[in-house]
Amino acid sequence: MDSNKKAFRSMAVLAMLLGSFWGGGAVAVEPLKIGMLLPRTGAYAALGEAITNGVSLAVEQNNGHFGGRPVELVSVDGGSVGETLRTMRRLIGNNGVDVVVGPVHSDVGIMAVRAVRDSHVPLIITNAGFNAATGQRCAPNVFRTSFSSWQIAWPMGQVAAERGYRNVVTIAWRYGFGVESVAGFKEGLHNAGGRVSKEIYIPFPELDFDAALAEVAELKPDAVFVFFAGSGASSFVRDYAAAGLQGKIPLIGPGFITEGLEEPGEAADGILTTLHYADSLDTPQNSRFRSAYQQKFGQAANIYAVQGYDAGLLLAQSLSKVAGNTENSEQWFAAMEEETIDSPRGTWRFSPAHNPVQNIYLREMRNGTNQVLSIAAENLSDPARGCSLL
Structure with a gap:
């Protein structure tokens, strides 16, 4: 009889303990705080x-x-280079975020990488393309x-070389990503026998x-390679057509020149770009994504939305594997490294x-959408020059 009473009391205690976790007085699960280091104002606000x-x-x-x-989601304005270190310290220290997502601008990205290098908080870069992030400044917690x-x-x-554009002029914003984009283009063009004349x-x-644009009209190159994005891309495309250069000197560049253009109209038709996404990709994943995005936000998705979406998929999949445990950063980072993203x-x-x-x-830009012509480079990996993780 005594043993039965002891067993009953043990079961009652266990029931109360379980009730404290799962019942009406459930212990709250700690939220996953994602710091969103993204611009809210300026040229890149839409991105x-x-x-x-x-x-x-x-x-x-x-x-x-x-x-x-x-x-x-803990959102801050991530558009100011000078404020980045202070903003990152606030996100990591004051707000206690588990991960930082962003930024857009490469110069902001350089500062963000510096801020997380000595922490266990991962930075998931959702746009900034500066080579050093996965090159000389690569780190176990930077993805x-x-x-x-x-x-x-x-x-x-x-x-460009394959199309016979042997003499090319480049135009870009003077900051890290613009300069690096021109350098990458020059490497590819020179390797194929072409040259950048200006x-x-x-x-x-x-x-x-x-x-x-006046200089381009005077030089008459075979093509113009250009990097601008956001409102800068919209302005440049309109001005290029207004200057009478559209249809005379081909306009080429990385895909940001045509991503998210504000009412591009005929001014954008014929622009050739290379990018890791296109509106017209005919896959079930892209169809579902574009439909869901349009329904939720009332606008068409673009590459910036894809990059944010994929960051979400990466976090969802990797955290599922580690049961939401962000304290064991080594295990979490290893899970992220192993992920395959069905994007x-x-x-x-x-x-x-x-x-x-x-x-x-x-x-190629046709009637306001980026139409896929071919795969310019299949499963292309960045050379990651100077990365200590290799």
């Missing part, structure tokens, strides 16, 4: 919004939880779901292109330097 939308869609499709933990400057510009050099740089974020852009995985190994598509 930051699209990335945020992509992450939000992935959160919604996982019922608001990653690895069993409710997701909380990228976007691209490197080299990765999307080098293939266009090959394409490099023209515009101070960031200036939108006065008149002098550059709207196509399936991709990480290189040893934590940059996507992915297809780069050749696209």
Whole structure:
């Protein structure tokens, strides 16, 4: 009889303990705090919004939880280079985020990488393409779901040479990514027998292109390779057509010149770009993504949304494998390294330097959409020059 009473009391205690976890007085699961280091104002505000939308869609499709933990987005304005270190310290120290997603601007990215190198908090770069992030400044806790400057510009050099564009003028904003994009294009073009006859740089974020376009008209190159993005891309495309250069001198570049254009109209028709995504990719993943994005946000998805969405998929999948445990960073980072992302852009995985190994598509702008012509480079991996993880 005594043994039965003891057993009953033990079961009652166990029931109370379980009730404290799962009953009406349940112990709350710690939220997963994601710091969103993305621009809210300026030339890249629309890019930051699209990335945020992509992450939000992935959160919604996982019922608001990653690895069993409710997701909380902690958004800050990540558009100022000078404020980046202070902003990152606030996210990691004051807000206690588990991971930082962003940024857009490469110069902001350089500072963000510096801020996380001595921490166990991972940085998931959702746009900034500066080569050093997965090159000389690579780190175990720095991952990228976007691209490197080299990765999307080098293939266009090959394409240009194949199309007979042997004498090319380049125009770009003068900051890290613009300069690196030109360098990657030059490498691809020179390797294929072409040359860049003139490099023209515009101070960031200036939108006065008149002098550059006048010089192009005078030089009459075979093609113009250009890097601008956001509102800068929209302005340049309109000004290029207004200057009478459209249809006379082909306009080529990495795909950001045509991504998210504000009412591009006929001014954008015929622009050739290389990028790791295209609106017209005919895959079930892309169809589902574009439909869900349109329904939720009332606008068409673009590459920035894809990069944010893939960051969400990466976090959802890796945290599921570690049961939401972000304290064991080594285990979590290893899970991220092993992930294969079934993305709207196509399936991709990480290189040893934590940059996507992915297809780069050749696209042409037609009637307001980027149409795939071919794969310019299949499963292309960034060379990751100087990365200590290799």
